[in-house]
Amino acid sequence: MKKGLIALIIFLGALVAFPLIFQDPFPRHTLIMIMLYAAMGIGWNIIGGYTGQVSFGNAAFFGVGAYATAIMLVNFGITPWLGMLVGCVFSVALAIIVGYPCFRLQGHYFAIATIAVGEIMLLVFTNWEYAGAAVGIYMPILPESFMNFEFHTSKLPYYYIILVIFVAAIGVCWFFERSRLGYYCRAIKEDPDGARSLGINIQRYKMIAFSISAIITSICGTFYAQYVLYIHPTSTMDLMMSIQLCIICLIGGLGKLYGPVIGAFVFIPLTELTRVYLGSEGQGVDLMIYSMLIIILAIWRPQGLWAIFTKGTAK
Amino acid sequence: MKKDLLIIDNITKRFGGLLANQNISFSIDEGEIIGLIGPNGAGKSTLFNCISCYYNSNSGKILFNGTDISRKTPEAICQMGIGRTFQLVRIFKEMTVLENIMIGAFLKHAKQGDATAKAEETANLFGFTEKLSLEAGSLTISDQKRLEVARAFATEPKILLLDEMMAGLNIQEVRETTDLILKLRGMGLTLVLVEHVMEGIMPIANRVIVLDYGLKIAEGTPEEVVNNEKVIEAYFGKKYHAKRRGNTAPLQ
Numbered sequence A: 001m002k003k004g005l006i007a008l009i010i011f012l013g014a015l016v017a018f019p020l021i022f023q024d025p026f027p028r029h030t031l032i033m034i035m036l037y038a039a040m041g042i043g044w045n046i047i048g049g050y051t052g053q054v055s056f057g058n059a060a061f062f063g064v065g066a067y068a069t070a071i072m073l074v075n076f077g078i079t080p081w082l083g084m085l086v087g088c089v090f091s092v093a094l095a096i097i098v099g100y101p102c103f104r105l106q107g108h109y110f111a112i113a114t115i116a117v118g119e120i121m122l123l124v125f126t127n128w129e130y131a132g133a134a135v136g137i138y139m140p141i142l143p144e145s146f147m148n149f150e151f152h153t154s155k156l157p158y159y160y161i162i163l164v165i166f167v168a169a170i171g172v173c174w175f176f177e178r179s180r181l182g183y184y185c186r187a188i189k190e191d192p193d194g195a196r197s198l199g200i201n202i203q204r205y206k207m208i209a210f211s212i213s214a215i216i217t218s219i220c221g222t223f224y225a226q227y228v229l230y231i232h233p234t235s236t237m238d239l240m241m242s243i244q245l246c247i248i249c250l251i252g253g254l255g256k257l258y259g260p261v262i263g264a265f266v267f268i269p270l271t272e273l274t275r276v277y278l279g280s281e282g283q284g285v286d287l288m289i290y291s292m293l294i295i296i297l298a299i300w301r302p303q304g305l306w307a308i309f310t311k312g313t314a315k
Numbered sequence B: 001m002k003k004d005l006l007i008i009d010n011i012t013k014r015f016g017g018l019l020a021n022q023n024i025s026f027s028i029d030e031g032e033i034i035g036l037i038g039p040n041g042a043g044k045s046t047l048f049n050c051i052s053c054y055y056n057s058n059s060g061k062i063l064f065n066g067t068d069i070s071r072k073t074p075e076a077i078c079q080m081g082i083g084r085t086f087q088l089v090r091i092f093k094e095m096t097v098l099e100n101i102m103i104g105a106f107l108k109h110a111k112q113g114d115a116t117a118k119a120e121e122t123a124n125l126f127g128f129t130e131k132l133s134l135e136a137g138s139l140t141i142s143d144q145k146r147l148e149v150a151r152a153f154a155t156e157p158k159i160l161l162l163d164e165m166m167a168g169l170n171i172q173e174v175r176e177t178t179d180l181i182l183k184l185r186g187m188g189l190t191l192v193l194v195e196h197v198m199e200g201i202m203p204i205a206n207r208v209i210v211l212d213y214g215l216k217i218a219e220g221t222p223e224e225v226v227n228n229e230k231v232i233e234a235y236f237g238k239k240y241h242a243k244r245r246g247n248t249a250p251l252q
C-alpha cells in the first residue's frame, strides 16, 4: 500500500515534469492523448470493468460533451467551462435514457444495445444541420485564455488541464473502489441474483455507475473539442472509439484502478506512431497490433498487464 | 415473541402446466425453527423463491409483519428483513471472504469502515476469523455455504431462509451446522430450513412442514411428521409403506 502510494507520487511527478523536459509538440501531444484516453478508459472501466456491463456506446458521451461545448460556444458565445457542465448534464440524461430500458437486458444484450445507441447518435449528428451535420463544427479562434479554454502558442496549458482531469478521474475511481457503490457494482458483476438477495437494487447501481462513466467521458469530450478546435461526428462518436476504450481496459486490466492507465500508455503511443509513420495507409495497423496483443495477453496474462505489477505481492 | 411473523396464505405457483406450489398455507412465529422438507421436485425451493420474490406467485398472499409482500422485488424483501441463501451457492467467488460479508453488511452500514467492522464481527461469529482474506471461490463447499449464510446474516434480517445448508456435508459438518443454527436462533432470528434429508433438522426444528408434488401433505412436530403415513408414503413409496405396515418394528 505504502509502496503503491510512493509509485503514484513518482509517476505524477514525472507527468508534471515531462513537458518541461520535452518541449517539442509531438511528445507533449502524445502524452495529452495518453492522459485523455486513460481518463476515458477509467470512465469505461467503472461501467464495463467493475460493474461488468460492457458498453460499446461510450463514444456517444464523448460526442455529447464535445458538441454541447461547441454548439454553446459557436452559437451563444458561452464559455466552454459551462459547456462542459451542460455536456455532463446531457450525458447523464442520455445514460439514464439508455440505461433504464437496457439494464433490464441480461448478459450480452446490453453491449449490443449500446452499439445501436452509439450508431443512432452518430447518425443523428451526421444529419443534424444545426450541429454542422457531416461537416462538423469549427470553433471560433478566440484570444488565448483559461476562460476561453483556447491556447495557440503552446500545448502546455492543455497538457496541464488534461493532467488535472486525468488525476481527478483516478481520484474518482479510487473513491469508487472504496465506497459501497464500488462494492455493490462488483457484486452485480459477479452475480446479479446473489446481489439482489442482499438488498441491492441492481438497476439503480448500474445506472449510477453508467452516469459516472458518462460524466468522465463527457468532460473528456469537452477537452477534445477545445484542444482540436474542430469536431465532426466520426471524430467524436465513432464506434471504433468505444471499442478502443474497451481494448485499453482489457490490455491494462479490467476492474483495476490502474488498468486503463497502463492500457493507454501502451495503446496510444502505438496509435500515434502508426499514424505518423504509416499515415492514412496505416489506418487499422494499430488495431491489428492490438488484436495480436490481446491474443497474447489472453494466453499469457489474462488479468491484463496490471497483473505483472501485482504478481508476487499480496492482492 | 411475535405470533405469525410470516404467513403463507394459499400460495400457488405454476410453471406452464406444472403446479410447483399448490395452495400452500402455513404461518411462522418469531423465534421458531421451521423445517421445510419433501422429496426431489416437491416445490421447496420454488416456495422460497416465491417468498423472496424471485418468482411471482400466481395466486395467494405472503404476509410479513402484517403487510403483503408477494408482489415486491427480491431486494425489497431483503431490505424488509428476510434474508436467504440459494440451493446452489451464489457467493461472489472472486471476492475475499471479508468482501463477501461486507456486501451484506453495507445494507445497514453505508460507510466502508462501519461495514468492515460489522463484517469482521459476523466473520468471527461464523468461524471465518482466519480466512478473511481468502478468495471465496477457494473455500470448501461447506465453508462456501456457511459464508453465504454469514453474508445474509450481515444484512441483519429477522428471518433467514436457508436452502439445503446440509446437503453434501459430512456428519461432523452437519453437527456444526445445527449448532450454528441454534446459535442464530438464540440471537433472536427466525429460521426456515429447506432440507432434503430429514436427519439434520429433525433434532432442532420446532415444526416441520412437508411438501410433495407441490402440495403441503403434513405439518407438525418432527415426531408427528415422521410417523405420518402420507409422509412415509411420499418418502419411501407405497410399496415400502405397505410392507412397513405389516412390520411391527418402530420407525427408524
Ligand SMILES: Nc1ncnc2c1ncn2[C@@H]1O[C@H](COP(=O)(O)OP(=O)(O)OP(=O)(O)O)[C@@H](O)[C@H]1O
Binding pocket: B015, B018, B020, B038, B039, B040, B041, B042, B043, B044, B045, B046, B047, B087, B196
Ligand atoms: N424456473 C422453473 N421453470 C420450470 N420449472 C421449474 C422451475 N423451477 C422449478 N421447476 C419445477 O418445479 C418443481 C419443483 O421444483 P423445486 O426446485 O421447487 O423443488 P425442490 O423441492 O426444491 O427439489 P430439490 O429437493 O430437488 O431441490 C420441479 O418439478 C421443477 O422441475
Ligand SMILES: [Mg+2]
Binding pocket: B044, B045, B046, B087
Ligand atoms: Mg430445491
